[in-house]
Amino acid sequence: MGSRKTTPLKDFSLGTHRCSVDLRLEKLGMVPFFDDLDHDELRVINQKFSATHHHADETIYHQDERARMLRVVVHGAVKLVRHTMEGKDVLLDMLEPGEYFGNLSTTGNAVYSETTRAQTDVCILSTRMNDFRSLLNDYPNVAMRVLDITAERLQSSQEKIRHLTTLPVKERIAHILVMLSEKFGEQSAYGLLLQLPLSRKDLADMAGTSTETASRIMSDLQDRNIINTGRQWVAICDIDRLADIADG
Amino acid sequence: MGSRKTTPLKDFSLGTHRCSVDLRLEKLGMVPFFDDLDHDELRVINQKFSATHHHADETIYHQDERARMLRVVVHGAVKLVRHTMEGKDVLLDMLEPGEYFGNLSTTGNAVYSETTRAQTDVCILSTRMNDFRSLLNDYPNVAMRVLDITAERLQSSQEKIRHLTTLPVKERIAHILVMLSEKFGEQSAYGLLLQLPLSRKDLADMAGTSTETASRIMSDLQDRNIINTGRQWVAICDIDRLADIADG
DNA sequence: CGGTCTGTTGAAGGATTTCAACACTCGTGG
């Protein structure tokens, strides 16, 4: 369990890869609002989506652009960022394969309320809003699931507000690491490794603090053998103690 | 324009009042997801709702209670509060007549994620989730509107996260006052008066700060003749300067 | 191997909280 400093993360690059139909169907089936559909229905829906690839750090769309598409992550990780006038970014969420992003609302001239960037090399399925809207008409159950999931996201967004306004930075960071481990955690020689590149700035933007403070807290957690971390990667050694810190 | 200290707020008390059918229909028609419906359709929907009255400070439902009802404000103001273990509250929103609250999600055993309390004497229309769900099946357009509005609330919740993480307290409070004035502002001798009782603690819980800091900032704004304020009330004298403060 | 990006650490300064004491408003009951 040496304190290795070079990245233990797996390789996300896609090369000249093209998503197979099977992979597309599998990932579409993982999207929570399609999970009631059978294989044939998924095939119909699949035809409405087109796949694109993006390299790490590439912007998929910008905040304030006209919002025309609904997208689904097939491979890799995508981050949602809100910009401020002063140049400070707020990192709202990290998405894993099977999660959707983009515009859900059916109103005509909406704009994206956040920028989305590829955190690794990614493969994305996209569909035009109009197609998605008619899809909701054809499959009322899907429409209900979409509503449920949006309501759930609203809940978790409000829970985030509670954290940001009531907890000190150390607890917020501990909480964020626990959340990320549920999405991206994979057992490894270094502990529960978060399978995505994650910088101190990313953590800071999620916790609403400065990179320096994030760095200090991560150093402290490492000194206490709770985590193991290096450039752009984090592994959790002692999830229980981390969870204890997260709630006071 | 004397700096009166006694409350200039109007009387919200209901006495032995019972909501007339006309008032109920009017307020239901103001709910954003019912606004496409004609008068006859509203009459049908109205029959699914039952009215209740609550005195100021009464709790309508508690966080973590089993979530069975969807509710609509007919008269008065309702506040949404999330509690923390440490006893700190986070005030998520203040609702005016025509706004809905409670449970939207159609999943069976959800619990309320916040406590709601009557900010004034209030009249509330309630319907059981099952009835609302079948209503969404009968009126697909309403279902679409519900989705849009939930997505909108998600947006504004994320915008709130941006404020909380990037702006200093003074700007956050200025912003909150501007928002509240759009909902509750009424012209009066004291300026644009917020027509609801609003304590320093309410403001602090909205801005994620302490009552003392909220008080200091309000005093400062009053000294600069931007607002006019007393016990449980706030009027805005110079909305332009307040808006300037709100965005740096 | 040098440059650049990322992470670390120290020290000073600032914003906000906390603790504490006091002032004002309002409702209630004598």
Place this chain on the structure above:
DNA sequence: CCACGAGTGTTGAAATCCTTCAACAGACCG
């Protein structure tokens, strides 16, 4: 009608958490 008490708001001073500035160290890339 007035006095009292509880709830609400104000203000000061000390303490704390966090940011900012600055310098440096380690990792990655060509």
